[in-house]
Amino acid sequence: MGRLTVHRPVVKVVLGADGTTQRRRSDTLAVEEPLEIRIAGAPLAITMRTPGHDVELAAGFLVSEGVIARGDQFRAAIHCGGPGTAPIPAGATSLLGAPTSAENTYNVLDVALAPGVALPAPDLARSFYTTSSCGLCGKASIDAVETVSSYDVATDAATIAAADLLSLPDRLLAEQAGFGKTGGLHAAALFDAATGELLVVREDVGRHNAVDKVVGWALLDDRLPLTGTVLQVSGRASFELVQKAVMAGIPILSAVSAPSSLAVELAEASGLTLAGFVRGASMNLYARADRVLTGS
Incomplete structure (x- = not known):
């Protein structure tokens, strides 16, 4: 494991009713x-x-x-x-x-x-x-960058209950030790859609790197294609994250924040389920909503 964090001196400035206060302290930063x-x-x-x-x-x-x-x-x-x-x-x-x-x-x-x-x-x-x-x-x-994937996620029969999908961001956050110290690291986690088992979590200063580390873990463990899994990311869903999921055979991508227009287009074209704004009790389903079971 490499260095995730470093300590650097900073000046903490606080504006209050009694005026401005300053004090020197040590801050924890994400390594890049x-x-x-x-x-x-x-x-x-x-x-x-x-x-x-x-x-x-x-x-x-x-x-x-x-x-x-x-x-x-x-x-x-x-x-x-x-x-x-x-x-x-x-x-x-x-x-x-x-x-x-x-x-x-x-x-x-x-x-x-x-x-x-x-x-x-x-x-x-x-x-x-x-x-x-x-x-x-x-x-x-x-x-x-529209590389043809070796795997067809459109034919993946994976499904997940809406309540289970909504629980994944909090489960990911609970594993983000580096983010808890710095506030400056993205994270990606892989879950089994059928059992809800957390398979792996990786953090990185780059959101695409965090996903590459998850996919690389799966490749080195001879798990590709990642049939029946959910990729949960801590930020937005960009085109490259959808591409990485498709290339690894991941059928469901869930993001805490918004997707880009091109990410939605690629998800639709590839048959990948794309969920965005997955927070609290609600989410938006942008592609292949049929995999998310709502019970209604």
């Missing part, structure tokens, strides 16, 4: 650092993430981009630099813009795919720069 993902030594992508579960993050990212779809296609991963890593060619540079060295910063991850798995096309390198707020930054167009 770049991770460069390499495939067989070749730089592929950079994402700004919270360190921890980096292998899951890389695995989930590769599922989202259509590079792999099964656990047996992912062979291994290692943080570059330090003892036991492959030699670094003289003069080599990384996507992070600096010469590479043997020092292990744990911010470069080299992934090895299984024999016979096609490597990403060379023209994909350097085109995947992403940030913690947008999983699609660097993409030329929507057409470039």
Whole structure:
């Protein structure tokens, strides 16, 4: 597990009836650092993430981009630099813009795919720069990210009671230890739609990274496709989160906040159930409402 939080000094300012008061204190912040993902030594992508579960993050990212779809296609991963890593060619540079060295910063991850798995096309390198707020930054167009999924979520027979779906945000919040300390981390959780079992929770400064870590966990545990599951996210439902759910074979996506118009269009086209504003006693169902059982 990497560093989720750091402590920094701040000046606390409070406006009150008796005037303004100031005091110095320590504040807990969510860690944000770049991770460069390499495939067989070749730089592929950079994402700004919270360190921890980096292998899951890389695995989930590769599922989202259509590079792999099964656990047996992912062979291994290692943080570059330090003892036991492959030699670094003289003069080599990384996507992070600096010469590479043997020092292990744990911010470069080299992934090895299984024999016979096609490597990403060379023209994909350097085109995947992403940030913690947008999983699609660097993409030329929507057409470039509408990757065909290996799984058909439209045929998934999963259903869930409305009351059970409404309970998921609170269950997710109860597991968000990092958010409780910082207020600055997104989270994603995977639930079994039939039993309500919580399968996995991941936090990250980027909402798309949190989902990639969940999907990567499932890939490494050889659980893809994620038939009969619900993905609960702590924020809004963007296009890239719907895409990631579809690519992993998740039939139901539930978000605490609003979806985007393009997220709804992709959910409708893919046959994914999309719920937004899932709070308290109400929610909005934007696509495939038939999977949510209301009893009326």
